[in-house]
Amino acid sequence: MSKNLLVIDSRQLAFEALQKIEQGQAYTDIALARILSNRKISPRDRGLISQLVYGVVRHKRSLNVLIDNFGKKKAQQQPPKLRIILYLGLYQLGYLNQIPDSAAVNTSVELAKANGLSKLAGVVNGVLRNYIRQVSKANHLASPILKLPKDPVQRLGVLYSFPDWIVETWLQQLSLEETEQLLAWFNQTPSVDLRVNILKKSLEEVESAFAEAGIAVSRIPYLPQALRLTGGNGAIDQLPGYREGWWTVQDGSAQLVTHFLDPQPGESIIDACAAPGGKTTHIAELLGDRGTIWACDRSKKRLQKVRANAARLQLNSIQIQPAGDSRDLIDLPRQCDRLLLDVPCSGLGTLHKRPDIRWRQTPEKILQLSLLQQELLSAAATRVKPQGVLVYATCSINSQENEKVVESFLGSHPNWSIAVPDTESIVNNFDMARGWVKVYPHRYNMDGFFLVKFRKNSAGRIK
Structure with missing residues (x-):
């Protein structure tokens, strides 16, 4: 041939x-x-x-x-x-x-x-x-x-190939200059980030193993378990340490979510939308695999991926819950110490990895998602102990799914408040002007994410 x-x-x-x-x-x-x-x-x-x-x-x-x-x-x-x-x-x-x-x-x-x-x-x-x-x-x-059209929305939409409504969404949150930077970032070829399983190997040991194999990696600022592949790497499952469970693929922003949750050894934790298990297994690693993590998801098929990931990483603290989301947790202990709710969302923070989204999503679909997100958040709140923690997260940077959901929740749940991380927290390296973290990709060179930590106060909201 x-x-x-x-x-x-x-x-x-x-x-x-x-x-x-x-x-x-x-x-x-x-x-x-x-x-x-x-x-x-x-x-x-x-x-x-x-x-x-x-x-x-x-x-x-x-x-x-x-x-x-x-x-x-x-x-x-x-x-x-x-x-x-x-x-x-x-x-x-x-x-x-x-x-x-x-x-x-x-x-x-x-x-x-x-x-x-x-x-x-x-x-x-x-x-x-x-x-x-x-x-x-x-x-x-x-x-x-x-x-190119003279109208700034249409000009950016044609130049960077986005529908006008997405450009308008970013312009409501960012300056024209930053919006253009964000659109350009989303048109880049995505990098591959790894999270080192610190129960198996240190970051330095995995870094050395990759260097010996001639594979270039770099560290990601502020994330203690993160490495980014910086060159050609071939098939992921052929890289050093994959079969041994030394690491897993997970974007830096997704790793930040679990640090924000800040799980402590011995705690009972619910991951209410767990599949495919990246954050679930990260929770287990930060717990030292000492505690109980209830992994829940509506999809039985996707829960199988959670089980497979836990097995490869050799983690034993994860309990797979039969299919269901935060509205269906009938068989779990009534209340937990911490709950992670990484809700179904538009994915507008991952447009570089999932380019279809820009053409498939609509403002109408996002409105429907925001209603589902509010329902899931209200249901999840019933599963947390007094003084317990609930982290709400999306891989979207759309205010409809983030700030507006938070404001609605706090307005209808007076015994909950936003919890501020301690001064030593990894999360404090990110903008927390209003108590939550919004990771804009062009600023931090990682997926777009939104994170907020709530605390349940038995005597009403803390001022």
């Missing part, structure tokens, strides 16, 4: 994954995993396929504008297969400097022919070559090729 054919095959697999995504049959990560599974593909080609699929999904609005500019028909008037092929060609030309223009054009033309669009191969060639003629790649994002 020729080298050129291998390149075309990579585009073909990316094309097939994008078809599933565009048809709403799978999210990006699932569609990509299915395409790559059980295939002998070189690491280089796997990387290219992943880059193409994630890149096209992230930049779809910008790519649609380019098709509008250079095609005889608007993007939404193009046949779906042709539109995806044009996405792939324009993404390579505009965003991947390592691919020669000729390769991007020729492979796109061949992709059209291989997928029953021979009669439209000329359209592909014409659109892509028109693009090449009219724009300098070195300056493509700053050039007028995207015909």
